[in-house]
Each structure stands twice: as C-alpha cells, then as structure tokens.
Amino acid sequence: MxxxxxxxxxxxxxxxxxxxxxxxxxxxxxxxxxxxxxxxxxxxxxxxxxxxxxxxxxxxxxxxxxxxxxxxxxxxxxxxxxxxxxxxxxxxxxxxxxxxxxxxxxxxxxxxxxxxxxxxxxxxxxxxxxxxxxxxxxxxxxxxxxxxxxxxxxxxxxxxxxxxxxxxxxxxxxxxxxxxxxxxxxxxxxxxGAWPAVLDDPVTTAALRALHSDPAAPWTNDRLAAEAGVSRATLARRFTELVGRPPMSYLTWWRLTLAAARLRDTEDSLATIARHAGYGTPYALSHAFSREFGTTPGRYRAAVRTGSPS
Structure with a gap:
C-alpha cells in the first residue's frame, strides 16, 4: 500500500x-x-x-x-x-x-x-x-x-x-x-500543506513506502535508512522536518492506527491484530494501545461498535 x-x-x-x-x-x-x-x-x-x-x-x-x-x-x-x-x-x-x-x-x-x-x-x-x-x-x-x-x-x-x-x-x-x-x-x-512536499521528497517517500508496505516488519532507523539509500542522520533530519515526527514515532502511530481500524472493522482476535501490527504479543499491543488511546483494545472495540469511541 x-x-x-x-x-x-x-x-x-x-x-x-x-x-x-x-x-x-x-x-x-x-x-x-x-x-x-x-x-x-x-x-x-x-x-x-x-x-x-x-x-x-x-x-x-x-x-x-x-x-x-x-x-x-x-x-x-x-x-x-x-x-x-x-x-x-x-x-x-x-x-x-x-x-x-x-x-x-x-x-x-x-x-x-x-x-x-x-x-x-x-x-x-x-x-x-x-x-x-x-x-x-x-x-x-x-x-x-x-x-x-x-x-x-x-x-x-x-x-x-x-x-x-x-x-x-x-x-x-x-x-x-x-x-x-x-x-x-x-x-x-x-x-x-506539508504532505504534498512530503510525497515530493524522494528520501521521505521511500521511507514511508517501506513502512506502509510492511508495517509489521522489525524496522530500525538503520534498516529504514538503508531502504531509503541515505545515512541514518540524513533520514532522521529530513523525515522529522517534513512529517513532523521521527520515523520510529510515525511507525508506532501508524501501527496503532492499523490496529484500531482492525478492531473497528473486523472480528479478529487481539493476537491476530497484534501480529499484523508488528507487536510480538497481545499484551505488548494492549500496553501500547492503552498508552496511545487511553483505553484498552477491548473497550475501544466495544465503544466504536456503539458509535462512541473513546
């Protein structure tokens, strides 16, 4: 994607x-x-x-x-x-x-x-x-x-x-x-607008394409910089300047966004959602999700099903 x-x-x-x-x-x-x-x-x-x-x-x-x-x-x-x-x-x-x-x-x-x-x-x-x-x-x-x-x-x-x-x-x-x-x-x-400029930058675009193509992969700053064909420092500077957050921070946000979408749209188990979002265990996903959303995945799923997400 x-x-x-x-x-x-x-x-x-x-x-x-x-x-x-x-x-x-x-x-x-x-x-x-x-x-x-x-x-x-x-x-x-x-x-x-x-x-x-x-x-x-x-x-x-x-x-x-x-x-x-x-x-x-x-x-x-x-x-x-x-x-x-x-x-x-x-x-x-x-x-x-x-x-x-x-x-x-x-x-x-x-x-x-x-x-x-x-x-x-x-x-x-x-x-x-x-x-x-x-x-x-x-x-x-x-x-x-x-x-x-x-x-x-x-x-x-x-x-x-x-x-x-x-x-x-x-x-x-x-x-x-x-x-x-x-x-x-x-x-x-x-x-x-920032995002037309983001997607016009070849380095940032290459990094974003990699993260969105396989968000569950074990990404690190070094691996992502190699994917973009630049040094780690160059990637961090350009990505943060254009996107507004460092690459790994963006990846965490995107993984949790994907998890929230699966909780909303599917009946997948928490273990399945954790695997697709790049978390090793349901507990790891639940901990990160609660920190980001202020509620557990189970409560979030129940809330969005009734039309009142937390």
Missing part, C-alpha cells in the same frame, strides 16, 4: 452514496455538517457554494468538482444568495423532491445538473495527510488538468443515470476511485 491509499483506507467506513440532481430557475439548498466527506460535480450549468462559517463563496461551472473533506455544512445556490435566503434554504432532500418539477416549470431558465455524494469516515484516527486538506477543495474544469478525474466523473455520471447490470458493484468502486483522484488532484495543485 502507498501512503495516500492507506490514509484514505484508514478512515473510510461503510459504503459511499451518490445521486443526481436537476434544478432550474431560482433555487437554494442547505447541506448540514456531516460525519464524513461530501462532494459535488457540476455536470451542466453552474451554481454557487457558500461554506458555513463565513468562508468565501465558490463559483462552480460546468465540469467543476468540489470536495468537502471534513463534512463542512454549506449552501448550494443558483446565485450569490443573501443572508436571509441562506438561513431559509431547504435541505437538499427537499430540493431533490421539488427539483424535477421546478426544472419542468421553468424550462426557459438555466438548468443546473449536479452529481452529489458523500463518504462515511471515522475521524477518530485521521491520517495527517487527510487532516490537512482544506474545508473546501475546488477543482476547476480546465483543459488538460486531471484527466483521470474527468474520466472517473464521466463514468460515474453514466452509471448513476443508467443503472445497468452490475451497478451495485460499479458505483461504490467508482466513488472510491473518485475520492482518490480528488485527493491526488488537490496534492498536485496545493499551494500550501
């Missing part, structure tokens, strides 16, 4: 969902904050996105993609809505019920077509790469930019429209692919 794949896989839970929306005339819809990530693709027309909390409005045109990686509440509107209208905006579900009728009633108006979706995410152990994504990631439609993202959008739009045989498998897979491509696209155009 690579870092981007692991960062997404560690927080993703359940199945993503999507729907297509057509509206026309004067319209406005509110989307409440969500424990996950949301996205919108403008298939035709254009609209405005107004983030909660007074963020700058975002003008969206045909072909634009916008990701809200932290589930921020926001309003979608036909134009730059005034404050009164924003407060009275219906929820998106209500707009979906009335949208088709509005489009038929106002055929002369500008019709807007959107592909809207969301991903369920577990925010209790977010990888720093995902944590540093901004509240709104706007990916404008520009010729020659992010061709794989454009292809995924086209495939997804067709699949949502036609619901052909196999759609139950194709749709979630395409949605997972879309999330990867949106994160990739942000990384290529990000003006700020």
């Amino acid at each position: 690579d870092v981007v794949s692991d960062a997404i896989a560690a927080v993703r839970v359940g199945r993503p969902s999507t729907s297509r929306l057509r509206v026309a005339g004067s319209w406005c819809a509110r989307l409440d904050p969500y424990e996950g990530a949301g996205f919108h693709v403008v298939l035709a027309g254009g609209c405005w996105l107004l983030p909660d909390g007074g963020g700058d409005p975002v003008t969206l045109g045909a072909g634009d993609v916008v990701l809200l990686p932290h589930g921020a509440g926001h309003v979608l509107a036909e134009g730059p809505a005034d404050a009164t209208r924003v407060r009275r905006a219906p929820v998106l579900a209500e707009l979906r019920r009335t949208g088709a009728a509005a489009a038929r009633a106002d055929a002369a108006g500008r019709e807007v077509e959107l592909l809207c979706g969301k991903y369920r995410l577990d925010r209790s152990r977010v990888h720093p790469l995902m944590a540093e994504l901004p509240e709104v990631v706007h990916l404008p439609n520009r010729v020659g930019r992010h061709p794989e993202l454009r292809s995924a959008v086209d495939l997804l739009a067709r699949e949502v429209d036609e619901r052909r045989p196999g759609s139950c498998l194709a749709l979630p897979s395409l949605l997972d692919l879309l999330l990867v491509y949106m994160v990739r696209a942000w990384m290529t155009q990000a003006a700020t």
Whole structure:
C-alpha cells in the first residue's frame, strides 16, 4: 500500500452514496455538517457554494468538482444568495423532491445538473495527510488538468443515470476511485500543506513506502535508512522536518492506527491484530494501545461498535 491509499483506507467506513440532481430557475439548498466527506460535480450549468462559517463563496461551472473533506455544512445556490435566503434554504432532500418539477416549470431558465455524494469516515484516527486538506477543495474544469478525474466523473455520471447490470458493484468502486483522484488532484495543485512536499521528497517517500508496505516488519532507523539509500542522520533530519515526527514515532502511530481500524472493522482476535501490527504479543499491543488511546483494545472495540469511541 502507498501512503495516500492507506490514509484514505484508514478512515473510510461503510459504503459511499451518490445521486443526481436537476434544478432550474431560482433555487437554494442547505447541506448540514456531516460525519464524513461530501462532494459535488457540476455536470451542466453552474451554481454557487457558500461554506458555513463565513468562508468565501465558490463559483462552480460546468465540469467543476468540489470536495468537502471534513463534512463542512454549506449552501448550494443558483446565485450569490443573501443572508436571509441562506438561513431559509431547504435541505437538499427537499430540493431533490421539488427539483424535477421546478426544472419542468421553468424550462426557459438555466438548468443546473449536479452529481452529489458523500463518504462515511471515522475521524477518530485521521491520517495527517487527510487532516490537512482544506474545508473546501475546488477543482476547476480546465483543459488538460486531471484527466483521470474527468474520466472517473464521466463514468460515474453514466452509471448513476443508467443503472445497468452490475451497478451495485460499479458505483461504490467508482466513488472510491473518485475520492482518490480528488485527493491526488488537490496534492498536485496545493499551494500550501506539508504532505504534498512530503510525497515530493524522494528520501521521505521511500521511507514511508517501506513502512506502509510492511508495517509489521522489525524496522530500525538503520534498516529504514538503508531502504531509503541515505545515512541514518540524513533520514532522521529530513523525515522529522517534513512529517513532523521521527520515523520510529510515525511507525508506532501508524501501527496503532492499523490496529484500531482492525478492531473497528473486523472480528479478529487481539493476537491476530497484534501480529499484523508488528507487536510480538497481545499484551505488548494492549500496553501500547492503552498508552496511545487511553483505553484498552477491548473497550475501544466495544465503544466504536456503539458509535462512541473513546
């Protein structure tokens, strides 16, 4: 596994969902904050996105993609809505019920077509790469930019429209692919943020790739430096400077994050989870886990199953 794949896989839970929306005339819809990530693709027309909390409005045109990686509440509107209208905006579900009728009633108006979706995410152990994504990631439609993202959008739009045989498998897979491509696209155009720089550094990238490929291996600073092709001192300096923690500290954090994900998503025994996370015994894992999370693995598993992780 690579870092981007692991960062997404560690927080993703359940199945993503999507729907297509057509509206026309004067319209406005509110989307409440969500424990996950949301996205919108403008298939035709254009609209405005107004983030909660007074963020700058975002003008969206045909072909634009916008990701809200932290589930921020926001309003979608036909134009730059005034404050009164924003407060009275219906929820998106209500707009979906009335949208088709509005489009038929106002055929002369500008019709807007959107592909809207969301991903369920577990925010209790977010990888720093995902944590540093901004509240709104706007990916404008520009010729020659992010061709794989454009292809995924086209495939997804067709699949949502036609619901052909196999759609139950194709749709979630395409949605997972879309999330990867949106994160990739942000990384290529990000003006700020540590992780685009981290993954642009060959030494740090080589070390991270090694750790993520086999986190249970008996890594040491010397062995990891040899894997990256540099001295131990050089690796420690560059890794710590870019990632924000030393290599072995990052490895411990990542191993415990993987253990937490297995406790959440599987029925594996503590011994099995310890082996996959690189701990020799269940006791060793339990001790490290309790120090990091402030609770035992068993209590953590019970808590996340009831929706209230410690």
